[in-house]
Amino acid sequence: MVTIDGEFENASLGLVTRYSDTWFQIGLRPDTAYWTHFRVRGCRGKEITFTLTYTERMHTNRWGTVESTNPERPDDRCRNPYLSYDGHTWQHFDHARRYVTVPHTVCFRHRFEEDEAFVCYTIPYTYGDLNRFIDGIRDHPWITIETLAQTTDGHDLPMISVAKNREATELIGLICREDSDEPTSNFALEGLIGRLMEGGGEIEALLDRCQFRIVPMVAIDAVVMGSPYGGPWDVMARRWLDDPTLPEIAAIKDQVRGWMGSHRVRLLGKLHGGQTFDNPPVWDFRVFDHALRKLIPKDLPAELDPIWNPFLRDAVPWVRELTIFETHLQQEYDFWNFFSTHTNGKDPDNLKAQGRRFADLLARFVLGA
Ligand SMILES: [Zn+2]
Known part of the structure; x- marks a missing residue:
């Protein structure tokens, strides 16, 4: 049966x-x-x-x-x-x-x-998938894995640091998967981290100057529960200004405070994603986002490569009205160099390739080439 x-x-x-x-x-x-x-x-x-x-x-x-x-x-x-x-x-x-x-x-x-x-519904990327990925990279000499906090449901909230030069004074911070039903972002992130770990050329020049701090999955509880967005918190990405806020967000805010004090923070970003792969244009955020106003962070030296423009979104005034990561950065630190992107692609390998490309673009950004 x-x-x-x-x-x-x-x-x-x-x-x-x-x-x-x-x-x-x-x-x-x-x-x-x-x-x-x-x-x-x-x-x-x-x-x-x-x-x-x-x-x-x-x-x-x-x-x-x-x-x-x-x-x-x-x-x-x-x-x-x-x-x-x-x-x-x-x-x-x-x-x-x-x-x-x-x-x-x-x-x-x-x-x-x-x-x-x-x-x-789509190709999922679970908390188990994340932990397998982390287990596969944790022995790399440039990688450090930390647990920032326990989520509301008691799961470990990991942070991945990529630091070739631990004395490097510059820092890029990324948060990923704030919405449970956007698994494409985690595949892109795997590609990005994989590219950083390979080193060579501009990537090593980047890592000589700059460390990465990456929170690979914010909405862990919702992913585990199989609930879209933030599970019982609905849209978790809108809870950054809550006081007190969720333990996941509080822990990331603590990290950001530390980064701001210890490093020159070059860019903070969040990787969101598509709900599925093979998107037709009507539901492809790359197209959708083109229709919106896109601004480049103020100290970005040049326009990024069009092969994968990660849709840098500077602080447009209406962002201040939202209770999101960007708003927290503006209000708490008057920090404006952030970006938000929805990663989309035809399959996981395509997303990983985009993530690799993104690492190269970040190198170009930091090195000012
Ligand atoms: Zn999202």
């Missing part, structure tokens, strides 16, 4: 309705409007159909469904979800389409080759 469950890290599964042993309606948990992550067992050799109804028309974009305007040539293909037999290698379904007779409903079907499979 086929069974479906959500009893693992990052799972998100609501009520499952079994119509037959090969057709299931996947219910969404009430804390999400479109996201799901579940496990199927007993599925080897079976072609199983899943239907899922997202709660609003706006999530049509997130599911990548196409509403053809030409009835002669219907195109109701659907980009998501992804499936994996091992939790690491992800693939598309054989068949994923908009369901014709029920609004806001997608239908995905696959003949499974293994007896256990994971199905996720």
